[in-house]
Amino acid sequence: MPFGITFDDIRPFIAPVIYALVIVAVLPLMAGYIVLLERKVMAHMQARMGPMRVGPHGLLQPIADAVKLLLKEDITPKNADALMFWLAPLLSVTMALLAYAALPFGPAFQIADLDVGLLFILAISSLGIYGIVLGGWASNSHYSLLGALRSAAQLVSYETAAGLALVSGLLLGGTLSMKGLVEAQDQQGVWFIFIAPFSFFIYLIASIAETNRAPFDLPEAESELVAGYMTEYSGFRWSLYFLAEYANMIVVSGIAVTLYLGGWMRPLSAVHMHIFGLPYELLDLLPALIFFGLAAWCSKLALRQGEQIQKLVMFLFVGMFLVLGAVMAWSLTSPSLMPGIHGAFWFIVKVLVYLYGFLWFRFTFPRYRFDQLMKLGWQFLIPLALVNLVMIGIAIVLVQQSGWPLAIAMIAANVVTLIVAFWLVRQGDKPMIAVLPAEDELPDVGPGEIR
């Protein structure tokens, strides 16, 4: 070995490195298919079909998009700051990918079980701001500067709200490490969403705002600032930003799933149902059933396909689902592998459900104006998060042991938070009409005076 590094030096590094490689490889594909999912769901919500042309039912669309983005010319604006312009997207992508280090995909499948896992992810996602801010500044145009400033302000303010919401979740879990949190939920037999709904609600809103999505997608509000900080980017660099956004979305939903929706635990994990004497529970069959169902549905679609290639691609997908179903079913027999694979499956399913919520918000809600965004963040979310935190703290201190008494105390805590929430909402409504400066305050410039 060069430099006298012995094999056992590297041993602790092998597993995480492999996991990291798997994630970095799978992520762009997953981000691509989430884009496809988004376009499909958006289309069906708006009474239209969505991408149908590339591959059967648009299944190959993400690959087509990726190739297109790679081939697109990569323009750097004339007097842009070359170093920053190159560094910014790189920064935001690395930060997004770095956050995956602590995400527990399954009991075994985790890159690094830091004992400050949650804090680590929070720290890394707060670095994401640099990618946006520097990108906006480097492209040296009014539009991107305004966009970058807005998104930075938005991220900073909503990070506090997200942090507070997570802390209230942590009080229940007791530990910072992600794996520890899931075990705590398993040991307490209840997902934290049921005993701390408010912190989940606050975290949901804050996470949407943090990834610039849905009602809070002000920085790249197409109608005003023409794609905000991403205006000057094109081709591959633009896709880096895009990948960072979707990676962030998955990280954020990963945290929510781990903290509130019981990580890799099977829903109703406490319920043990045995039907006709089979050794494994009914619910464990679910993953296999789902995959076989998907395979059947795809094969039905495949038969209806016109051209030959479409049929071929469709059958490819059918085959893939069949293999996955088989793996799920086979893993039932070997108890050692079962928790790992099933855990990963349930984690990904929950992440997808959470993401579906993201997409759903995007299509129904109009966009917030910037000052409303700030007002909601500072005057509603953060105070509510603080109150919620205090309430949960009191509940835990009063009731030492977990289990049912804790649940009752938590219900009382949440009722108090509810009252405070209503009061805050009524507060918020009073100055609903944006306070416009009186006419005389503004310089009285007749129309057409500015040169």
Next chain:
Amino acid sequence: MQRFKARFGASIIEATLDRKQAIILVAAAQWLEISKYCRDEEKFDYLADLTAVDWPKREKRFDLVANLYSFPKNERLRLKAHLGENETARTLIPVWPVANWLEREIFDMFGIRFDGHPDLRRMLLPEEWVGYPLRKDYDILTQDQAWVKENLGIESGQ
């Protein structure tokens, strides 16, 4: 009509009825006073349209036409005034602020200047355009060759 005659006497040149629509021909000098009178006493508080017509054969070639409407009386009235080649008219902005853009368009199309207008620039055509398109002597095929060549860089072949 009698009220107008009593109020302004000489400056009302003629009042006619064309296709059941009241038209009052007014001397250009009193253009602002009469408009103020129309708005205040006669309650014509809505300037629907302000435009001009070019009669090259007449010595006072331009017709300045203002279509008024009164909400209380639900009536329409048309004020007209004759203007010479480079005679200027008083701007109506103090009476009806809407006249700002309308007068700018008339200047753009006919070349009639309005003194007292805060920002008399061309409304639709580019700033450096030469010529006033809606004048009768401005043939439909002519174009400001210089501007087109310089800005658009094309031989402005029709």
Next chain:
Amino acid sequence: MMLDSILFYFFAVLAVGSAILMVTRRNAVHSAVFLISTLLATAGIFLQLQAEFLFVVQIILYVGGIMVLFVFVIMLVNLDVAVRQMKFNRQSWVAGLLALVLGGLAIVVFRSGGGAFNLMASPVTTMPPNAEQVGTVLFQKYFLPFEIASILLLVAMIGAVVMAKRKI
């Protein structure tokens, strides 16, 4: 063991290099970015010392908080006006003197070797997760100073808000 030292040297070189680069850049944003990389490098060294909590706090506090404000200020205030005004002032000989003194100090430290200070041997084995310990120590032994510090911060925050308020 060798791997640790390789990592350490990597972080050390990164930190010193970006510190030098930071000082010499003319463009403000470039120097800000290099400052960030210095801070990240030091965070890396904390991680090497198994001080995970410190590593995370370093990132959140310095890089995530303070530096964002730095970059904000640099971007908002168009500095090219200010840079043109302030030519490189001539305090270079002061800097030279300071460098000399520090150099001398560094040599003395190296010459006396590790033993001179009663450094505790750096714990090679993975220490128990110290986030908890930090928490308990903070709230039990040093509770009073913790409260004073929080009041101090509160005062600072109120001061900032009052100053900003007058401008709007």
Next chain:
Amino acid sequence: MDPTRHNSTTEIETTVLGADEIILNMGPQHPSTHGVLRVKLKLDGERVAASECIIGYLHRGVEKIAEHRSYQQFAPYVDRMDYVAAVSNGLGYCEAVEKLLGAEAPPRARVVRTILTELQRIASHLVWLGTHALDIGALTPLFYCFREREEILKIFEKYCGARLTTHAFRIGGLQYETYDGFEEEAKRFCDDFAHRIDEYETLLTENRIWLGRTKGVGILSAEDAIALAVSGPVLRASGVKWDIRKAAPYAAYAQYKFEIPVGKTGDTYDRYIVRMEEMRQSRLICLQAIENIPTGAIMARIGKVLKPPPGEVYHAIEAPKGELGYYIVSDGTTQPYRVRVRPPSFINLQAFDKMARGSLVADVVAIIGTIDIVLGEVDR
């Protein structure tokens, strides 16, 4: 300290710290300016200090062309001005020339004209609602609105062969008899349009974010509205109850009962409510009109070659955007001497500066949307 040195630093102080005003150019090809409108905004931080609209990018000199075309030949040009509501442009022009000729369209023609114009009003408002909601961020209403608009365009296509620039009417009446099934299709559209509007309302009206984005944005008081001669839904939202269909009924509007929706504060939300209500009223008019379409001639007896006696006429109708007026001067020849079009969008746009001052950049987009301008009409 020599004084010059002193104030030079203070001078830097002001520029460095004082927020210098940025001139933001929402260029002609900006995605939300509904066509080629350029708005120069003088921004003080996020607030708009002053704004200036630069137009003329789509100026085709329609009024100059009119002087070299006969009356019938000019009719298709009229559709190209407000290409979103072409049918009502045609109605305005044909009725103005009929007034010039002293002719009158037969009752059947007038009723069919009313039905088609009201359908066009609904289609124009649907385009407005879709794009306005899209500018504010709600993606879905656009597709619902365009699904309904497709139905109307199908009816136009069956009747006169064209969907957008229809040239549906002729001077003196109609060119074509209504195709059989016209009444049924129009009736079917009106029937299921009722619950469609409720669909849009559920999406937007009580939506807190929509309220937040539109309430109190771009306020125009009644006095300003009248002073700036704003017309149509923008005027009615400011509380002025005036609609040419009631004030000076033309075509067959006198026969039908319908209310005029009026707003209170004249902000973006009131304009939204007024337009939604107008769509409902137009639907009622259509239903009443479809009941009894009189039979009989569809074309008044005027000669092939139109030579109106010299003179002038100003005729205004209630287009979806506002009061669309035609001032036509004839000198006895077959070609009009002067045709002046009173474009509602052009005059409503002038009120933009008063509304936009003091609002935020995000509101500028909402205000442009709420005035509902079409650049073809603004530039002519």
